Amino acid sequence: MRDLETARSVVRTIAGLAGGTLDIVAPTTLAVDPLADLAGAFRRRHPAIDIVIVEPPNAAAVADVVRTGECELGLADVRTHGKAVETLELCRQEVLVVVPRSDRFPQVGPVALGEVARMDLVAVVPLVLAGVGATLLPRSLAEEAARRGAVALVTRPRLVRPVWLMCRRGPLSPAAQAFIEVAREVFARPVAASPEDDEH
Known part of the structure; x- marks a missing residue:
């Protein structure tokens, strides 16, 4: 068809x-x-x-x-x-970890991938903003999430997809x-x- x-x-x-x-x-x-x-x-x-x-x-x-x-x-x-x-x-996109703005998460990067693996990961930014967990997003979306109140951090080593x-x-x-x-x-x-x- x-x-x-x-x-x-x-x-x-x-x-x-x-x-x-x-x-x-x-x-x-x-x-x-x-x-x-x-x-x-x-x-x-x-x-x-x-x-x-x-x-x-x-x-x-x-x-x-x-x-x-x-x-x-x-x-x-x-x-x-x-x-x-x-x-x-x-293309290749850099992927950042996006976390809530709170004491539970680091507020400066880079963040080791081992630390990311121990985070509670969620699928959508509203859950991050609500403090439920973290997510991984390409840089452009991570920066948009940061403008909405989250924190976008680079990883060590850097994630590129x-x-x-x-x-x-x-x-x-x-x-x-x-x-x-x-x-x-x-x-x-x-x-x-x-x-x-x-x-x-």
């Missing part, structure tokens, strides 16, 4: 990206950063394309959602090796191809696929 929709999209857009939908799967933190900026840049260039962002049941499911054709593109912080999916590294853009091997819709080109331009460096990888 995805291949049929791709063929229809090619026919519809021979003269340009005149319409259609682009489905992208991404975990919440990657949907906020970097996908939000990428989607904005794409929509400014191709306003007739609707973007649908889908949250996977878990981070490991992104590759499966792309592989099966449920979504044409995906963002993940884990590289998937396989003959069915191509992976392109977009890659961000991968995934697509199925084979023909892509014009919208997906255009999104990949926008992503390359935004991050201002060429990225290469990994055809030699084995199925993961």
